[in-house]
Structures are given as C-alpha cells and as structure tokens.
Amino acid sequence: MTPRKSAKTTAAPVEREHGLHLLRSMVRIRRFEDKCAELYTATKIRGFLHLYDGEEAVAVGVLEALTADDAVVATYREHGHALVRGVAAGAILAEMYGRQEGCSRGRGGSMHLFDARTRFYGGNAIVGGGLPLAVGLALADTMQQKRRVTCCFFGDGAVAEGEFHESLNLAALWRLPVLFVCENNLYAMGTALRYAQAATDLAARAASYGMAAAAVDGMDVLAVEAAAHQAAAAIRAGEGPQFLECRTYRFRAHSMYDAELYRTRAEVEQWKQRCPIASFTERLRGAGLVSDGDLEAIEAEVAREINEAVAFAEAGSLEPVEDLTRFVYSERRLP
Amino acid sequence: MTPRKSAKTTAAPVEREHGLHLLRSMVRIRRFEDKCAELYTATKIRGFLHLYDGEEAVAVGVLEALTADDAVVATYREHGHALVRGVAAGAILAEMYGRQEGCSRGRGGSMHLFDARTRFYGGNAIVGGGLPLAVGLALADTMQQKRRVTCCFFGDGAVAEGEFHESLNLAALWRLPVLFVCENNLYAMGTALRYAQAATDLAARAASYGMAAAAVDGMDVLAVEAAAHQAAAAIRAGEGPQFLECRTYRFRAHSMYDAELYRTRAEVEQWKQRCPIASFTERLRGAGLVSDGDLEAIEAEVAREINEAVAFAEAGSLEPVEDLTRFVYSERRLP
Amino acid sequence: MTTTAGTMRKLTYREAVREAIREAMHKDERVFLMGEDVGRYGGCFAVSKGLLEEFGPERIRDTPLAESGFTGAGIGAALGGMRPIVEIMTGNFSLLAADQIINTAAVLLHMSGGQFNVPVVIRLATGGGRQVAAQHSRSLEGWFAHIPGIKVLAPATVNDARGMLWTALEDPDPVLIFENSNLYNMEGPLAVEAGAVDIDRARVRRDGRDITIISYGASLFKALEAAEILAKDGIEVEVVDLRTLRPLDEATFLASVARTHRALVVDEGWRSGSLAAEISARIMEGAFYDLDAPVARLCTAEVPLPYAKHLEEAALPQVAGIVALVKKMVGGHG
Amino acid sequence: MTTTAGTMRKLTYREAVREAIREAMHKDERVFLMGEDVGRYGGCFAVSKGLLEEFGPERIRDTPLAESGFTGAGIGAALGGMRPIVEIMTGNFSLLAADQIINTAAVLLHMSGGQFNVPVVIRLATGGGRQVAAQHSRSLEGWFAHIPGIKVLAPATVNDARGMLWTALEDPDPVLIFENSNLYNMEGPLAVEAGAVDIDRARVRRDGRDITIISYGASLFKALEAAEILAKDGIEVEVVDLRTLRPLDEATFLASVARTHRALVVDEGWRSGSLAAEISARIMEGAFYDLDAPVARLCTAEVPLPYAKHLEEAALPQVAGIVALVKKMVGGHG
Ligand SMILES: Cc1ncc(C[n+]2csc(CCOP(=O)(O)OP(=O)(O)O)c2C)c(N)n1
Numbered sequence A, B: 001m002t003p004r005k006s007a008k009t010t011a012a013p014v015e016r017e018h019g020l021h022l023l024r025s026m027v028r029i030r031r032f033e034d035k036c037a038e039l040y041t042a043t044k045i046r047g048f049l050h051l052y053d054g055e056e057a058v059a060v061g062v063l064e065a066l067t068a069d070d071a072v073v074a075t076y077r078e079h080g081h082a083l084v085r086g087v088a089a090g091a092i093l094a095e096m097y098g099r100q101e102g103c104s105r106g107r108g109g110s111m112h113l114f115d116a117r118t119r120f121y122g123g124n125a126i127v128g129g130g131l132p133l134a135v136g137l138a139l140a141d142t143m144q145q146k147r148r149v150t151c152c153f154f155g156d157g158a159v160a161e162g163e164f165h166e167s168l169n170l171a172a173l174w175r176l177p178v179l180f181v182c183e184n185n186l187y188a189m190g191t192a193l194r195y196a197q198a199a200t201d202l203a204a205r206a207a208s209y210g211m212a213a214a215a216v217d218g219m220d221v222l223a224v225e226a227a228a229h230q231a232a233a234a235i236r237a238g239e240g241p242q243f244l245e246c247r248t249y250r251f252r253a254h255s256m257y258d259a260e261l262y263r264t265r266a267e268v269e270q271w272k273q274r275c276p277i278a279s280f281t282e283r284l285r286g287a288g289l290v291s292d293g294d295l296e297a298i299e300a301e302v303a304r305e306i307n308e309a310v311a312f313a314e315a316g317s318l319e320p321v322e323d324l325t326r327f328v329y330s331e332r333r334l335p
Numbered sequence C, D: 001m002t003t004t005a006g007t008m009r010k011l012t013y014r015e016a017v018r019e020a021i022r023e024a025m026h027k028d029e030r031v032f033l034m035g036e037d038v039g040r041y042g043g044c045f046a047v048s049k050g051l052l053e054e055f056g057p058e059r060i061r062d063t064p065l066a067e068s069g070f071t072g073a074g075i076g077a078a079l080g081g082m083r084p085i086v087e088i089m090t091g092n093f094s095l096l097a098a099d100q101i102i103n104t105a106a107v108l109l110h111m112s113g114g115q116f117n118v119p120v121v122i123r124l125a126t127g128g129g130r131q132v133a134a135q136h137s138r139s140l141e142g143w144f145a146h147i148p149g150i151k152v153l154a155p156a157t158v159n160d161a162r163g164m165l166w167t168a169l170e171d172p173d174p175v176l177i178f179e180n181s182n183l184y185n186m187e188g189p190l191a192v193e194a195g196a197v198d199i200d201r202a203r204v205r206r207d208g209r210d211i212t213i214i215s216y217g218a219s220l221f222k223a224l225e226a227a228e229i230l231a232k233d234g235i236e237v238e239v240v241d242l243r244t245l246r247p248l249d250e251a252t253f254l255a256s257v258a259r260t261h262r263a264l265v266v267d268e269g270w271r272s273g274s275l276a277a278e279i280s281a282r283i284m285e286g287a288f289y290d291l292d293a294p295v296a297r298l299c300t301a302e303v304p305l306p307y308a309k310h311l312e313e314a315a316l317p318q319v320a321g322i323v324a325l326v327k328k329m330v331g332g333h334g
C-alpha cells in the first residue's frame, strides 16, 4: 500500500460562516497559548508547559471531522485540542492554576487535561503512550458495534517508539476505527526528524502496516480539514484505521525550559511566514469573505473568553489537603 | 526502498567438499535435536526445550557468511546456531543437563547458551530482546572501527514487538553493521503470521526502515547461504544493516508442552516434503556429488559426536550449592 | 474435574481459573479475554483451552507479540466500556508492558481528577521452580505491589482462583492477578455453589499459638506443610494467607502476631525490597511491643534463578528451610 | 562554577555530573554518552550542555525516542567493549526500558555462567516536587533496588555526583545512577583534587546520639535541615546517607542504630514496598534488641503525585514532618 500523497490543497472557496468558524478556532488557540505563556512568566502556572503556536491548523482541521460521540486522545501539548473539542477555557486554565475547578481538579496540570463529557481522554505525557489506549478505545467501539472514531494525536518523535509500532500493527490487523494524526513539527524536543528516523517519510512508514496513509500541509487548515474528513469517512465506512501526517512547525520553544540551541532563528522566521492563521486570514480576505470588522469581532470575542477564563481560574479554590489520597482508587463500585 | 525479492535459488552446482560440509552441518543439528527430544522424555533435560528440526538450512546457510570475529545473537531456539558456530556439542548438552561443564555452567539451560570464545551472545528467551543488544554490539564495532558483523536471529513473532521497531530504526539510522535474520516459520507458538501481522511480507516491512531487505527460501541451504554472503558483503562494504527473511517451517511442536492445536498434520506433512536435508541430499546426489558411502560416513561421524556429547554431559558435575550467588556481580574489576 | 460427596467438588486451579473466565463471559458480554496464544494455541498454560470454540475469536482474542500494545489496548477497551481480561503469559514479560500498567492504568483515575477509571483485569503467571531459568522465573507480584493505583492479587487456593477473578472484574480499578504456575495442576475442593469472594482481606489458613507465618501464593502451601511437620514437634504455627498484596490487609496479620508474638514471612520475591520487607516493617510499626523476637524473612536468594535443579531449589524458599528457621526462632527465645 | 579559598571550589550538582562525564570521556575513549537530547538540545536538564561541541555527535549521541532500543544498544555496546553512559531522561521513562534493564542487563552475567559482564552506566533523573505531575514525578530508585544483578546509586552531594559516576564506569556490572532533579541547581564544595569515591559504603553525614535518620538523595538535605532544627531543642540526630541503594551497606546504619537506639527512614518512594521498608526490616533483623522504639518511616503518600502545589507538598516528605515525627519518637519513650 502506498501513501496517498499530500491531499491537494483545496483552492475552492470555503463558505463564509465556516471560514470564520475555522479562523476563530485557530485564534482562540493562539491567544490562549499567549496567555498561558504570560501566566507562566507570572508564575501563576507551574510545571511543564508546552505550547501549540504554529500548529493550530492541525487540531482545528482534524477535530472538524469528529462528532460529539467520537473520542480524542492527545499529548502533553493539548490545550488547543481540548479547547476546540469543547472543554471550557476556564476549566483548562483553572487546571493549570491547580484549582479544583480545573478539568482534572488540579491534579493533572497542563499536560493532563481530561474531560469525560467531550470524551477527551487526556493529556498523556509519555511520548507514544496514548497510542495503545486509542487502539483499545476503538476496539471497545468495534466490539460494541458502535460506529465511532477514536482520534489519536501524537508527534513525530513518537514514531520511533515501540508503542507506535505495536499500536499501528494492532489497529491495522484488527481494522479498528482509529484516526492516527501525526503532528510532524520536525522536532522532538531538540532532535530533528532526520536524526530520529532513518526513513523520514512518516506517511510511507505508516502505510507499510497496511493502512491508508496521507501527508498533508499542516499549515493549511482547509487541507487538513479535507484530509481529516476523508479519513474519518473511510473509517466510518468500515475501511479500518487511517493515518494522517500533518506537516507543521512549532513557533515557540518545546517547553518553557528550552534554550532552542538546535535550530536557527532564521528557520523559525521562515516558518512563521507560513503562519496558519495569517495565511488563512489572507485567503479569506482575498476571497472577500472576511472584513476587518470580522477580524476585530473575533479578537474581541476571544479576548473576552480568555479574560473570563482567567477570572474563573483566579477565583478557583484549592482542593482540601485532607483529600490528598482520593482518586487513587475509585470511590464507588461499577454498574 | 523496495525489498530485493527472493534471491533466486542457485541451480549452479556446489563444490563437493562444500556440499558435504553444508549437509554435515544440517545433519548435526537434526540428530542433535532428535537426541535432545529423547533426553527430554527421559527427563535428563528439563525446563523449556525448543527444537529446530526443519529450519536447519537457515542457521547453516547464514553462519557460513560469518567469520570468527563476527558476533551472533540468537533466541531460545538456538542449539543449532551454537553447534554450527563452533560451541562443542558436549558443552551444549552438559548445559541442558545443568552441569557446570555446560557452556553456561548449567545456569542457563537450553534457552541460554553462551560462549565467549565464538562470540555467541545467547540464547535470549525474551522474544525480540536480542535485537537491541545486536544493535549495541554493532555500535561498539563501528565506534571502535572494527569491521565486524553482528548477526541477529529472531522469529516472525518478534516482528510485532516494539523492540524490533526501535532496533531496526536505530540500525538503519546509524548505518550499523547488523545482519538481521528473521526465521519466519509462519508461527509464533500457536499464532499464525496472518493473525499477528497486518502486512505479512516481512522483508517489505523491514525495507520500510530504509534498509536493504530480501526474502529467501529458508528450506534451501544454498539459497540462504548465497543471500547471507551477499548481505554480509554489503555490510562489510559499509552499506549498513541488511535484513534477511528466511521462509521456513518448524517440523516439531513449539516446545515440549505444545499440543499443536493450531495447525493440521497435513500442513506439517506437506512442509516435511520440503525437508532441507532431504532435498539438499537429493540435489547433491542428482549432481553426482555424494554417494551412499558419504552419507553413511556423515551419519556415523555425527552419531559419534553426539554419543560423545552425551557421555560428556552424563559425566558432568554439579556446581557446589555454596556457589549459588556467584555471577550476580562480577568477581573482578575490569581492565 | 471430579465431583465429590455433597455440595463439594474437586477441580484443579487451572480449571478454576477457566471456569471463572467462562462464567464471567456468560454473565457479562462486556468481558473478553485477550493475550498471546489464548485462543488457537489453547493458552500457554492451557488455562483458556476450549474457550475459543465456545466464545469465538472476537472474545477469545489472540494477539501478536506486543505486550505494551495489547495491554494498553486492554486499558483503552476498559475505558471504552468493556471488561477486558488481559493475559500476559508470565510476569517476566510484563516488563515490556510496565509503561502501560504504571504510566497509564495506575494513574488515569487520579490524573483525570476521578473522571476515568480503568476496569481492566490483567492475569500473569508467576513463580520459579520449573527450571525455566532467569528470564522466565521471576516473582514480581510483590514488586508491582509498590505501585499506587493498581490492586495486586495472589490467589493460592482453588476457591480463590475461582472467586477472586470475578470480584476483580467487578472492581472499577485495574487489578493484576498473579497466578503461580506451580499451582495450575493442584487439585482442591470447591463448593458447587461457590461464588465471588472478597479481595480485601487476608485469611488465617491455620490456627496456632507459637508463631505466625505470613505468606501467599505457592509459598502458602510450603508454609502449611512446614506447619504440619512442626506440629509433630509441638510447635503450633498460625498461617496467614495474604491473598491481596495491594492494598495490604495488615489488620489480620497484626492481630495474629499479637497472639503469637513471633512472625516469619515467606515470600518468593528476592529478599531486598521484597513484599516480605513491607510486612516486616508493618509489624515493626504496628506490633513492635507484641514481639518476643525479631520478625524473620525467608525469601528467594538474591540471584537470577539458575536453570540447574539443585541450584534453583537452593535459591527458593523450601519447606525444610521454613521448619529449621521456625525451630530456631521458637526454640531460641521460647 | 566559582573557586573558593584553598583547594576547594564551589560548583553545582549539574556541573559536577558534567565534569564527571567530561573527565571520563577524556580519560577513556571507550566512554560515550547516549540518550534523548543529550547533544543538540544540550540535555533535558542541561547536564550535557557543551559536550557535543567538545566531543562531537559520535560520542555525545542523540537518540530517537526509543528507550528500550537505545538502552539495549547501550547494554550491547558495553558487551562489545565500550563504556556507555546511557541517559534516560527520567526514571519514569525507564519503564519503557524495564525489559532491557531487568531481562537483559541484570541477568547476562549470570545466565552466561560468568562469561559476559555488562559495564553500562545508566543515568536517570528522579524525584517529585517540581509540579510536573504523576507521569513525571516518580522516585523509582528504591524499586529498582529490588533487582539482583544491577547496582543502584543515589548521589546526594556534589562530591558524590562527581565521584560516583567515575567509580560506576569502572564497575564491571550495570549501574543505575538516580540523580534527583531538585539537586541539579544545588551548589556545594568540591576539592580541586577530588577523584573517584567508593560506591560500597553509606556515610554518616551528621553525628548524633538520640536517633538515626536514614535517607538518601534529595531527602538527605531535608533530614539534615530537620536535624539542625531539632538540635535547637536539644535533640541530637545522627544522619546516615545511604548513597548506594543496591547493594545496601547495612553495617553502617546498623552501627548507628546500635548507638542511638532509634531510627527513622526518610524516603521519597511510596511507603508500601519502599526501600524504607527494607531498611526497617534490616534493622528488625540486625538491631532489634538495640531498639528503644519501633523504626518509623516517612515516605511519599500513596498517591500518584498531583500537580497542584499544595497537594504535591503534602504528599512528599517535608522538613516539618520529619521534625514532628522525631519529636514524637524521642519524646514518647525518651
Ligand atoms: C517516553 C518518553 N520519553 C521521553 C519523554 C520526554 N519528552 C517529552 S516531549 C518529548 C519530545 C516529543 O516530540 P514529539 O513527539 O515530536 O512531540 P512534540 O513535542 O514535537 O509535539 C520528549 C523527548 C517523554 N515525555 N516520554
């Protein structure tokens, strides 16, 4: 099986409402991440913090293809995914504040956002660790004859892990409804893909397991969305797992500790020229679909959402210390 | 990179001496394994015992391509490899008797044959566990500018393990001198390859890592030998790791506990028609290269070797119980 | 399986586990068994023999050799509403799945602030004594018992082999069940009406007044055998079967030690960092002033298990060693 | 790094480890460093920063994310005549390499009847307290100390961070070095002439007569701080730094307990099955009749470490908790 090569960039115009929706989603992520960086510097957020700037088109485009019934498994760089999936910004921020109003009660922090309502299964900080989990969720769906998709995000770095291999084989062997989304931002911390993989065409590698695989421009939200829709449709049609490599770039450091010794400023600047938000804005503008007023409205709306989220987090409360050992084991029996 | 497909069966005649040598090697393995089975029934050998009947052409053909300086990493089904590599039959059998004259002092048993003199690094009973080790041995050679080959044997079952994936990628990425030999006997215990792998062309899978890979008829000792020579030559020429899939079959049960519920007698019988020893004998005979006298001489020689091995094992002694906790840590400092 | 008088019947530990699986699969369609060679091969210890024919390959699911992958898939399937029984052939291979067990199963409930519990059951064969050498002979149950978020069971009797599995399946959290492979052929009585059993409490398997032996799994029977022998010398040994290694039911063994004033822990783990150390420490903390002598441990010698029979036997706790140690302990400060 | 008077200079724990690596690489061309982001990134805790420039990418070798693969490759390279230092970013990720460490490195010498030793050094960051939550905060050093065939070191001081690595590299067997990540920024004195140190013995870091606190790694400094505070109340605490967790030097702490008659073990592992349990059990066995009171343990609460600062602090052993516990122990039965 050869990979479906770069699903071609849709030149066709997008509906205005949908265009605004996609743009708004990406802006929400960007502004949210900016706020997190600021709050980290202000020591309101602690621990590890991994931001998603530059990669917004991936989460936004892919999650468009899911329904409320589907499941999402993400990594430690998952604020954007949680936001777009429908977890309240306030609950996410409160989590990073360590408040019990946080989406994981303050026990998880930035890397471990969870939300049962939206079937958001974390927030996994073990590289590659989410993949077997996604396989299992999809297995459960198959065995229960539920036609749902489990969407699993992971980085280029995860591809080297044994768990990647075992998971892709299992999913392909059992034809499970998993949408594997590789966020290939060219680096795993400071290790460039060429130092990590003998064969750097990740979609081709995935195809070797006998599953349909495509690579797409991860800086183009419409291209990502189209490819994700196609893949999700194939899964729902019973064609088994699908693999989507989204070629993207992270604009910020790996985490707040990273001195970025491994790449040049020039390289980062070059990629910033391809900012998914700026380029999509231009495209919408070029097609006469958005006005400056629209953009201002989006920014204002997002700013309000984020301000409210900050207020929510600030107003949050701490879980009583007496409850320390809760949630190690369940407090009730199961049905 | 696409796999070099089935290196074609050599129809060219083999030199008489070499033909006899290959035949003798295969017969040594077959008779040795038969003796082990007998001794197991007689409860002289205990624990797990995995025999190699039917697969002799693989070990014999591949090991022809190695020099004394090269290294071998094998599995728990490794009597044949050890024998052909030059570990004394007596030392192997004494090992299974649990005698201190055994090649691992009786501490390893059938699954853990080791021999420093022939650079035989085990005898690993964790499926896939030997692959990272082989990568490391080859890395050491590369860093020390030693032009040696590390030859790593493993089964079709190991291909599903994460360690397979991590090892192949590392070897390809660092262009290490590893000869990966997959003994594809179609089953991992009772699990047929098609129930274990979504994509059952293992050489093709290996090629996806960016290394040269070939599949060869593992029942044809000359074909295996030719392919191994070619692969070893490529490694010595600095072309990086090579992968050889040897398509073979095991005539006996997986181990002495196996009720063989998962395959039919008919299937086994069919494969026995392709016995590597019988077919090679016929070929030599057809080319007028061996006589009945030669065959009798080989059998007599092998019988003598095995009888002596049994006598050696029987005469072996037990390590004193007081030494129980030796070899947990080294007894001397290093140079 | 042979039926004996009244409402008891005799069956092997292996049959008990198989019955427990069968029964669970009949009762609850969410239950399925997954692991290497559980189906077509009939199970590496023949535990699941016949189940493929009864339930089909969807629910008796052979997996590739991919311990992390299929264990993680079991965890995910549990999250997704199923009740998987994952079989890892032996505890030794669980080292390949340690990431999924410890980094995922054990922490999801906590990291999600209580939202996602993981009702997976993982069965593993354990123990030495079969001459299968270092890589196949470890007893890692005590080691896994260090990890918060999982429960660790070690059924010793046929009744527990049958009953604990069902209770484990009803547990909302990940449960590891270590089955000592030396027990599979052991026959024992089971009530025809036998049902689920608790997994919260240790049990006194024999009453005695002179010393308490605390053990579990296959070692339990060595302790009981030693107690028989010692009884002939007038030494009355109380034997406690831990049953559940995490969380530990310390109340039961502390109460026993308070009665006998002496304790010996017999544990197939290596001595340093063994579960036996934890038991000793708990007695130190909870029954120090009851003790007439220091708590002793009889564990596996600190060596990877050798293949040679005489060395392996010397490495593992044995009845004779228990007898000798108890005599010394009771005689020394009687 | 700043030079102070005489033959002492001050440097951080991080610098000490870096110097130890540099020195080893200069002394012995068989030594190399391998792990995720040790090179181009500069090391995830900046330990190896600058070494790539000095030694090049062959010897400061960035690896893909493949813990089992590259740890196994380190083991193989050691077999092949090299002296690899494998860096696993944190102990948590060693769960992905547990198979290679335990099923291979720990048993090869034994299974081969003494033929093949494995001189690999594996460095791992460990410890909680940095609000990085459950999957990044474990202290697994005590847990690994259960495994025969490996040695486990836990350097606490700058001097040990420098000296133990070199000794570990000279050791013929696999050595795991757990570096508590909270220590990397700690400054401490080092003799200009400082060389290798032993890895066989525990050390008394403070003399005292009333009670012995046994600890290691970052907790050692909490113990020492508590001892300072307690001294003001006239309680003289002896503090023992274990340094090497496997094999344990019990002679040193037993001798101390024989003098003080009381002991507290402070250990960042979870309590059940902790190294602290082993220490308690050893004291039970080796100094029972010296004890005036039961040995106590202060460990991490049995919960995956929470992100929220106040909960994480409550979960970990702290100075105030040590002080309170010692006061109770010494006061209670003085
Ligand atoms: C198993 C494991 N090894 C190492 C790490 C440390 N680590 C965290 S993120 C990361 C890089 C991952 O890169 P990639 O998968 O490409 O994701 P990205 O951060 O680029 O989104 C590493 C090495 C980890 N969290 N888990």
Ligand SMILES: Cc1ncc(C[n+]2csc(CCOP(=O)(O)OP(=O)(O)O)c2C)c(N)n1
Residues within 6 Å of the ligand: B077, B125, B126, B127, B128, B154, B155, B156, B157, B158, B159, B183, B185, B187, B188, B189, B254, C036, C065, C067, C089, C093, C096
């Ligand atoms: C990691 C691991 N999982 C499971 C086993 C149990 N086991 C031993 S051999 C074997 C089958 C291996 O099949 P394959 O790799 O094809 O080798 P073959 O026996 O056919 O030569 C299994 C499952 C093991 N030894 N190691």
Ligand SMILES: [Mg+2]
Residues within 6 Å of the ligand: A155, A156, A157, A183, A184, A185, A186, A187, A188, A189
């Ligand atoms: Mg990346």
Ligand SMILES: [Mg+2]
Residues within 6 Å of the ligand: B155, B156, B157, B183, B184, B185, B186, B187, B188, B189
């Ligand atoms: Mg096979």
